[in-house]
Amino acid sequence: MRFRNREHAATLLAARLASYKTQHPLILGIPRGGVPMARIIADALGGDVDVVLVRKLRAAFQPDLAIGAIDESGVVLKGRHMEVQDVDDPYLREEIRVQTEVLRTRRDLYTKARRPLDPSGRLVIIVDDGVATGCSMLAAIRSVRARHPRKIVVAVAVAPPESLALLRQEADDAICLQPPAYFFAASQSFEDFSEVTDEMVMAALTGTAIQAAVPT
Numbered sequence: 154m155r156f157r158n159r160e161h162a163a164t165l166l167a168a169r170l171a172s173y174k175t176q177h178p179l180i181l182g183i184p185r186g187g188v189p190m191a192r193i194i195a196d197a198l199g200g201d202v203d204v205v206l207v208r209k210l211r212a213a214f215q216p217d218l219a220i221g222a223i224d225e226s227g228v229v230l231k232g233r234h235m236e237v238q239d240v241d242d243p244y245l246r247e248e249i250r251v252q253t254e255v256l257r258t259r260r261d262l263y264t265k266a267r268r269p270l271d272p273s274g275r276l277v278i279i280v281d282d283g284v285a286t287g288c289s290m291l292a293a294i295r296s297v298r299a300r301h302p303r304k305i306v307v308a309v310a311v312a313p314p315e316s317l318a319l320l321r322q323e324a325d326d327a328i329c330l331q332p333p334a335y336f337f338a339a340s341q342s343f344e345d346f347s348e349v350t351d352e353m354v355m356a357a358l359t360g361t362a363i364q365a366a367v368p369t
Contacts, residue, residue, distance in 0.1 A: 162310035163190035167197035187281035192357035222292035283339020287316035
């Protein structure tokens with residue numbers, strides 16, 4: 154199965170999540186790609202939308218490979234690839250510094266659109282367009298769990314089976330539209346996987362019209 158775009162995937166996820174419609178869920182998108190999807194799902198379920206800020210920690214010579222992740226409180230999750238990649242301490246410290254700065258910049262920017270919402274006691278649905286190693290989503294689950302939600306549901310368009318199994322161990326429920334046996338990249342499951350900009354994230358948070366990026 155291929156999705157036309159993130160909107161198509163979000164609409165399908167909203168249908169799968171319809172049983173939560175009466176519970177006023179808090180839909181948290183992982184920036185950037187998950188946030189416009191979170192807006193669509195929140196509108197369909199009558200919920201609120203916000204972000205959960207996490208960043209993957211990149212392998213030194215394979216920047217698309219996550220060796221871990223960090224949340225905005227500074228908690229580091231070490232992924233299964235960290236030992237395999239034989240990551241040295243100076244590199245890891247620098248990568249943590251770089252990604253922490255990205256998180257701070259995004260929090261400052263997104264707060265201009267809308268102040269963060271408290272997940273305490275709420276049904277929380279964490280959304281992303283795709284999961285690879287699962288590090289970022291695991292960091293997001295743990296970050297939200299520390300703030301005492303009533304329940305955490307993960308909703309993603311695509312994820313490899315082994316990563317989805319890890320998410321199901323930590324979330325209360327996990328929905329994935331497509332868990333392919335052979336996974337290379339989330340983008341392969343989309344006809345249009347255009348970049349999501351910070352402006353599009355802020356538009357999703359405020360509920361204003363979202364203009365898709367034009368592929369180059």
